[in-house]
Amino acid sequence: MKLSRRTLLRGALGGAAVSIGLPALECMMNRHGTAYANGTLPKRFGVWFWGNGVIPTHWNPTGEGTEWALSDQLSPLENVKDDITVVSGMSVKTGNAIPHGSGPGGIFSGAPLILRGGEEYTFSAPSIDQVIAQQIGQDTRFRSLELGAKPGPGLSFNGPNSKNPPESSPRRFFDRVFGGGFTLPGDDPTPDPRLRLRRSVLDAVVTDIGRLNGKLSMHDKQRLDQHLTGIRDLERRLVRLEENPPSLESCALPDAPAEEFPDVDGRPPMPEIARAMADVLALALACDQTRVFSFWFTYPVNNVLFPGMPAGHHRLTHDEPGDQPQVNSIVKLITTELAYFIERLRSIPEGDATLLDSCAVLATSDTSFGRNHSLDDYPIVIAGNACGALKRGIHYRSPSGENVSMVLLSLIRAMGIPAADFGAEAGYVDRSLGAIEA
Amino acid sequence: MDRRLVALALVGLTACAKKADDPPLDLTALPDGNPAEAHLTRLTAAQYRNTVRDVLGEGLALPPQLEPDLPSAGLVAIGASESTISGWGVEQYENGAFSLAAQVMDDAARRDALVPCSPAGVTDDACAEAFVEAVGLRLWRRPLTSEESAALVAIANDAASTLGDFYDGLEFALAGLLQSPNFLFRAELGEGGRYDDFEMASRLAFFLWNTAPDEALLAAAAAGELTTEEGLAAQARRMIDDDRARDGVRQFFTDMFELYELDALAKDPKLFVHFSTDVGGYAREETLRLIEYLVFDKDADYRDLLVTNETFVNRHLAAIYSVPAGAREGFARVKLPESSGRRGLLGHLSFLGLQSHPAASSAVLRGLFVRRVLLCQEIPPPPVDVNTALPEPSDSARTLRERNKIHLENPSCAQCHNFMDPIGLGFENFDGLGRWREKDNGAVIDASGTLDGVTFTNPRELAQAVRDHDNVGICLTRTLYRYATSHVEQADEGQLIVALSERFAQQGYRVKALLFDIVTSPGFAKVEAHQ
Numbered sequence: 017m018k019l020s021r022r023t024l025l026r027g028a029l030g031g032a033a034v035s036i037g038l039p040a041l042e043c044m045m046n047r048h049g050t051a052y053a054n055g056t057l058p059k060r061f062g063v064w065f066w067g068n069g070v071i072p073t074h075w076n077p078t079g080e081g082t083e084w085a086l087s088d089q090l091s092p093l094e095n096v097k098d099d100i101t102v103v104s105g106m107s108v109k110t111g112n113a114i115p116h117g118s119g120p121g122g123i124f125s126g127a128p129l130i131l132r133g134g135e136e137y138t139f140s141a142p143s144i145d146q147v148i149a150q151q152i153g154q155d156t157r158f159r160s161l162e163l164g165a166k167p168g169p170g171l172s173f174n175g176p177n178s179k180n181p182p183e184s185s186p187r188r189f190f191d192r193v194f195g196g197g198f199t200l201p202g203d204d205p206t207p208d209p210r211l212r213l214r215r216s217v218l219d220a221v222v223t224d225i226g227r228l229n230g231k232l233s234m235h236d237k238q239r240l241d242q243h244l245t246g247i248r249d250l251e252r253r254l255v256r257l258e259e260n261p262p263s264l265e266s267c268a269l270p271d272a273p274a275e276e277f278p279d280v281d282g283r284p285p286m287p288e289i290a291r292a293m294a295d296v297l298a299l300a301l302a303c304d305q306t307r308v309f310s311f312w313f314t315y316p317v318n319n320v321l322f323p324g325m326p327a328g329h330h331r332l333t334h335d336e337p338g339d340q341p342q343v344n345s346i347v348k349l350i351t352t353e354l355a356y357f358i359e360r361l362r363s364i365p366e367g368d369a370t371l372l373d374s375c376a377v378l379a380t381s382d383t384s385f386g387r388n389h390s391l392d393d394y395p396i397v398i399a400g401n402a403c404g405a406l407k408r409g410i411h412y413r414s415p416s417g418e419n420v421s422m423v424l425l426s427l428i429r430a431m432g433i434p435a436a437d438f439g440a441e442a443g444y445v446d447r448s449l450g451a452i453e454a
Numbered sequence: 455m456d457r458r459l460v461a462l463a464l465v466g467l468t469a470c471a472k473k474a475d476d477p478p479l480d481l482t483a484l485p486d487g488n489p490a491e492a493h494l495t496r497l498t499a500a501q502y503r504n505t506v507r508d509v510l511g512e513g514l515a516l517p518p519q520l521e522p523d524l525p526s527a528g529l530v531a532i533g534a535s536e537s538t539i540s541g542w543g544v545e546q547y548e549n550g551a552f553s554l555a556a557q558v559m560d561d562a563a564r565r566d567a568l569v570p571c572s573p574a575g576v577t578d579d580a581c582a583e584a585f586v587e588a589v590g591l592r593l594w595r596r597p598l599t600s601e602e603s604a605a606l607v608a609i610a611n612d613a614a615s616t617l618g619d620f621y622d623g624l625e626f627a628l629a630g631l632l633q634s635p636n637f638l639f640r641a642e643l644g645e646g647g648r649y650d651d652f653e654m655a656s657r658l659a660f661f662l663w664n665t666a667p668d669e670a671l672l673a674a675a676a677a678g679e680l681t682t683e684e685g686l687a688a689q690a691r692r693m694i695d696d697d698r699a700r701d702g703v704r705q706f707f708t709d710m711f712e713l714y715e716l717d718a719l720a721k722d723p724k725l726f727v728h729f730s731t732d733v734g735g736y737a738r739e740e741t742l743r744l745i746e747y748l749v750f751d752k753d754a755d756y757r758d759l760l761v762t763n764e765t766f767v768n769r770h771l772a773a774i775y776s777v778p779a780g781a782r783e784g785f786a787r788v789k790l791p792e793s794s795g796r797r798g799l800l801g802h803l804s805f806l807g808l809q810s811h812p813a814a815s816s817a818v819l820r821g822l823f824v825r826r827v828l829l830c831q832e833i834p835p836p837p838v839d840v841n842t843a844l845p846e847p848s849d850s851a852r853t854l855r856e857r858n859k860i861h862l863e864n865p866s867c868a869q870c871h872n873f874m875d876p877i878g879l880g881f882e883n884f885d886g887l888g889r890w891r892e893k894d895n896g897a898v899i900d901a902s903g904t905l906d907g908v909t910f911t912n913p914r915e916l917a918q919a920v921r922d923h924d925n926v927g928i929c930l931t932r933t934l935y936r937y938a939t940s941h942v943e944q945a946d947e948g949q950l951i952v953a954l955s956e957r958f959a960q961q962g963y964r965v966k967a968l969l970f971d972i973v974t975s976p977g978f979a980k981v982e983a984h985q
Contacts, residue, residue: 112838132527134826135835159541167718169524178538181522188519192545213613214548217630220605224634231643236494239538243635246544253545279731282723319812321722327813328720335843389838 057366057374058155059402059431060301061148063124063310064357064379065171066350067116067318068333069386070395074344076104077411084411089344092352093397096359098409099372101398101452103423105414108391110443113137115389116316119382120171123394126421126439130176139173141440144378144424146174149308151433157256157305159249163189163297164312165290166320172310178242182312186273186292193300194269197257201267201303211254218251266364266371267303270296283321286313287353294357302364302371313353316382322346333386343386354379358399375400376430378423394420398427404454405430412451422449429453490947491982492643495535495940497660498523500705502638504665506554509592511564514557517550523714527942528827529933530709535940539638551632555625565621573620581620582610586627594636595659595666596652597676606630644981654680658689658973661938663698664705683974690973694966703749703965704742710933711827713738713804722813726887728774733887737803740766743785744799749965756930756963760798760828760921763790774803774889795883795890798917800824806881806888815886817854817878818861824877824920830929833870840867852897855879876903880916927963931955934965938972950977 075089084102086094093100108122114129117137121129124143131137142150145160153159162172164182172180183189199205225244229237273292277285290313300306314320319328325342327335332343361372379397384390401408406426421439425448428435437446497505499520506516521543526533539547558564570588571581586606590598598606606627614623631637640660642653649657655675659667667675671689679685693699708714719734743766748754766787772779775796780786790796799805809819825831844857851857858879861871882899885891893899902911906923910916920926931954936942943951954971961967972978 114835115838118838133832134528136526136528162542169522174538174540177526177536178540179524180540180542183542209616213609213616213626214552214629216609216612217626217633218548220609220630221633221635223605224602224636228635228639228641231641232494233491239494239536240635240639242538242540243544243638246539246541249541250544250548282721282729319720321720321812326722328811331811331813335846337843337846387843388840 069383821874821878928955
């Protein structure tokens with residue numbers, strides 16, 4: 017989708033609540049016109065993560081700009097090459113104190129970790145999905161959704177010690193979004209007197225939180241504030257269940273995924289689980305249930321036994337000798353699933369464009385080269401162009417190991433959020449990566 | 455005395471450079487320490503479920519998922535005083551609250567057990583209030599204030615009028631009790647430098663029983679007994695003698711030994727034909743049954759856990775350990791033969807299999823567990839920029855000891871790996887699941903080594919060396935103290951921990967005595983109000 021200056025003017029003159037200088041949060045609407053109340057499509061942001069990094073020599077594309085070729089590990093993305101931007105040669109600058117921990121801290125929060133002894137750590141600042149959800153998550157039923165193809169804590173942080181854990185069952189994820197109370201466009205919500213009563217219970221909980229808050233230390237106050245945020249979000253969700261849904265043309269009820277995905281030969285069927293989740297997530301976005309997500313294909317240091325592999329993934333990254341053909345094939349399995357997800361987003365029409373066009377998906381990992389935990393030449397793929405805010409179909413290779421926080425600032429701004437800077441200490445930037453911006 | 459002194463008393467390792475032993479401190483009385491700062495502790499998933507079971511009744515369908523517990527400083531109990539409730543967690547607690555409340559109110563027997571009156575009509579203020587105050591006292595572990603009670607009665611009345619049924623009203627009031635931070639968090643904030651009676655009741659119950667206080671404990675709190683020395687000691691004795699203390703001790707060791715990780719135990723079934731996804735749970739049960747038996751049935755020396763020939767197995771574990779099962783169904787106590795290389799905790803699958811890779815054993819993980827968990831010695835994470843690949847098995851390097859050589863020969867690796875690998879290699883007679891083996895890739899395994907100056911030639915002797923290590927007693931004391939108080943000790947509490955560990959030794963390393971000493975120590979009763 018391309019936005020000409022003329023379209024922008026028409027949008028403004030047509031009475032849509034878009035004014036120059038304010039964050040433009042949405043794409044212009046299509047010729048059908050009525051899908052969203054103000055005639056615009058929302059922007060969406062997501063993180064797609066896998067653990068244990070890549071093999072940089074097999075990952076980095078050749079060529080630069082629009083003249084580039086996919087590498088072996090990126091080759092599964094062939095069908096979506098024009099919809100992605102690959103960024104290489106950039107560095108996490110926030111130190112490398114914890115193998116597999118410092119990378120996520122840098123690439124998601126732009127700030128050094130808080131170390132707790134041993135290999136324990138917490139982020140010192142919110143992860144980018146929550147930074148963005150704070151700004152654009154208010155209008156949907158869910159401020160953000162977190163999913164993981166394996167059980168695990170995820171790395172979506174509201175701040176220190178405050179995580180948003182992912183759902184790891186495709187079926188439970190489906191039930192959460194499309195079960196109890198979800199109303200399809202065109203259907204009237206069933207009036208339910210219990211919804212109002214549930215809200216009044218939450219009001220009482222809010223009062224309890226307020227009473228308790230007065231007696232607490234600053235640290236515990238912040239923890240309860242997080243609880244309060246969750247309660248407020250749930251209240252809003254209950255209100256939404258009573259409203260007529262917007263008539264979104266591409267919103268449909270996904271098929272309910274299987275209840276269980278049993279291991280095959282003692283190995284979890286990761287592709288099947290990830291695809292079942294991707295199918296539900298894509299329609300959750302199309303139905304505007306959320307505009308922000310994080311998808312944890314695997315986690316840092318995971319030892320998942322992938323099909324046909326003689327040892328767990330993490331162990332192989334360190335122990336497989338030579339050119340690491342087994343690790344290489346695992347990375348390609350992962351990019352195959354990334355490609356599936358991107359294609360799934362692209363398969364959903366939205367106006368004259370597709371769901372993918374309104375998205376910016378940051379796909380990345382916890383290290384660059386898994387074998388030695390390097391944080392230089394960091395693997396970054398961006399899918400979608402956030403309604404034209406980003407370039408796509410290019411490979412940008414940093415000539416000088418620039419700070420990855422620049423990419424994060426570009427993404428935040430691409431969501432229409434007028435951020436002046438991002439990150440902290442050595443991760444701080446006040447300059448975004450112009451080369452990937454449209 | 456501060457934390458550094460505890461570290462010294464623990465024969466600490468700082469950046470992998472070994473420090474000289476400090477002379478043991480001779481402390482006869484428990485010293486006062488600066489107390490911990492007041493803090494908020496979230497109920498763990500197990501505490502939530504146990505409390506619901508104890509207050510609302512057995513057999514309810516419990517929420518399938520709750521906000522996950524995250525360990526901090528090695529303990530979920532400490533993570534609970536740092537972590538938050540996410541938006542999704544709020545949703546799960548709300549769903550869970552209404553599901554539980556409906557189950558209670560839809561079942562006349564359950565309902566009548568909890569509602570102490572018959573309603574006079576669709577709304578009945580007095581009856582609703584009686585219910586809210588009685589159940590509220592149990593769930594919130596303290597009497598409700600009149601405002602709190604009035605707010606819940608108003609919710610009950612509103613719901614009852616709207617839905618046309620008194621018990622529908624109570625359902626909403628109960629759901630409110632179950633979603634309140636007064637239920638989901640333990641707010642133990644103290645007054646005048648010490649916890650009040652109801653806070654003490656909560657601390658005792660969640661520590662010793664891993665659930666909310668029972669009625670007797672709440673009655674003692676209401677009578678002001680828990681802030682007196684005799685009253686506290688009497689309740690502590692009652693609680694430690696009660697069967698529910700078994701739940702508390704099981705939970706503590708689940709946390710300390712990270713046995714919750716066994717739920718996700720994954721092994722390559724092509725290499726480990728005895729593995730199935732149930733094995734992790736069986737392995738946890740073995741370890742917990744043995745602990746329960748030693749602590750409660752035998753009142754034994756804690757260190758026996760490391761060297762006992764007794765254990766508990768079901769048919770699956772018996773097959774893995776190559777011992778007779780003892781029972782067709784379920785677990786039975788069995789005696790491992792003296793000739794067996796396997797004994798004690800360090801012969802359990804919960805250690806050998808968990809501290810391994812999915813397809814192989816690991817000298818590093820096993821050694822690290824002994825240092826970090828059993829001996830409380832910190833070892834820093836590996837440097838981030840080294841090539842950690844081990845050579846594949848070959849004719850010149852068939853066993854892990856041979857392949858691992860670089861860890862101990864390269865000086866920069868060796869400064870830390872010297873503390874872990876020699877221990878882990880001593881367990882190499884157990885494969886990545888925990889089955890006994892004499893050979894690895896056809897070569898005979900050499901399981902000899904030294905642990906801080908004590909030589910061993912096989913896993914049996916290594917278990918003895920760990921058992922005899924100076925740190926074992928104080929490490930258990932410190933971990934149990936941290937667990938009991940949900941925090942990492944502050945300056946000055948170190949002296950108290952050292953004193954507690956001395957008494958632990960004097961009393962024959964009996965865990966029940968240590969439980970009593972901790973809950974009657976100043977560290978358990980005193981609190982520093984936040985600024």
